[in-house]
Amino acid sequence: MQTLYPEQLNQYLERSGVPPVLLLFGDDLLLRMDAIDSIRQHFGQDAEKYHWIQSKDFDWKQLSELEQSMSLFGSNTLIELELPENKPGKEGSNALHSYASQLPENHTLVVIGSYLKKEHQNSRWFKSLSQHGPLIRTQSPDKGRLPAFIHKRAQKYQLQLANGVPELLSDWFEGNLLALDQELRKWQLLSDSGIITQDFLTDASSDSSRFNVFALQESIQAGNYKEALHRLTRLLDEENDFHRFAWILQREVQLLTTLKNSGNNLDVSAVFRRNMIWSNQQPGYMKRAESLSIDALHQLHYLIERLEMALKQDSGESPLILTVHLLGLLCQQGTNHLNTTEYLNTFSQPFQTEHSFISL
Structure with missing residues (x-):
């Protein structure tokens, strides 16, 4: 099974195309959203898109019915299936195993879940699906890699971080990269020079604190x-x-x-x-x-x-x-x-x- 990290996903899709199955698992919401956005962009506007979230009353027959139906609006179909607890249950496991054994043409199934444990990887449904596409791990970078990640994320918003700022932001936002991304978006608007210093952070924090808890x-x-x-x-x-x-x-x-x-x-x-x-x-x-x-x-x-x-x-x-x-x-x-x-x-x-x- 091939394992990718979010920063490798775009290059993989450009080189290999979109596979019939993608397994997207990890606890970091920002990285998960980034990965889903990248996949959707590769499908374009004309594809049929479905987003399902497994619940207690989830109808697994939708999967087989979609396999058998013909596309009416586009040649490609993207199915996003969220498993909140990484456990589809007996019926879901059978449905996913069956899907993997008879992959429909021009369909891509993206299975989305949280932190992936050994027991999940050893399940029949996961092993069946992993034969047809890579696992993308959306786990937050560890503390040692976090400053570099923050520096690169800031560049996305045309921001330059002064010395010491990436390390400071690592202490603040470790485990909550979505909040970091929201702050970077805000600072892009607030900063005239695009340079984020510790003094700038002090002023920005003081201003925003008037409007929140x-x-x-x-x-x-x-x-x-x-x-x-x-x-x-x-x-x-x-x-x-x-x-x-x-x-x-x-x-x-x-x-x-x-x-x-x-x-x-x-x-x-x-x-x-x-x-x-x-x-x-x-x-x-x-x-x-x-x-x-x-x-x-x-x-x-x-x-x-x-x-x-x-x-x-x-x-x-x-x-x-x-x-x-x-x-x-x-x-x-x-x-x-x-x-x-x-x-x-x-x-x-x-x-x-x-x-x-x-x-x-």
Whole structure:
């Protein structure tokens, strides 16, 4: 079985043409989208295209029916079949095996899935299909290859990355290349010179943070409890997902804990890079970490656990109330954050000073 990586796919298709089967597997959404786009471009506008996603009630007869039907709109047919769990089931396995044994002329089947395990490769359906086309692995590059990938991706948008920027972006976007690509598209519009420096990133991050959940993080970093509550209210007015707030708060707590427990062997600068903390913010973080007591950190972790239970397991506690408590502790306002009704009066459930409140 031939194995390709996304950057090799275009050259393969130009040299060999589109095979009857392509196996597209990997966890990185951006690389998967790139590969699918490349395949579609090689088919052109006149081909018939189908995109199916396997579900519980998926009708596998579609595959055999399509084999037997004649093309009405073009000479070539592209079938994209997504397997969300890489497991087509017994019926699907039989259908794919049958398809591979009688490949229809001028048809290409692209099977799309997530991370490919050994058990998937050893399955009958996979072995049958892999005899008729290559496997394209859409896994994110490892940390050592990531700066080179980012540099090349920036060139796609006519951007030049200054020294140190690819490594910095590697720390920020490892495991989330789709977010990286979205930022590069935005910077292409924002940058006059096309040169992306660390100063440019600082300014761009500051501008964009006013319009997303990271504005809440700014208020926490500044210890401005009143502003944090105001921004929380505005964000919830926009119907943002509460899980995003939980992620921001968990990230803050974990970073403060790491800094609090830092020893001589900790590379603090690397910790700040991984967490996208700018140099002008770093002294504030160090000061906050030093001033927080161990008991306060324990209380923060306890509240984070309860917030996760409320969001994921419907524990019965209010995520809003728990978030308000967390903001108060993170902003180090002590018991001053009990008076929050005026900032949260848009919510149907008013803030309550219940028994779960933990103060310093």
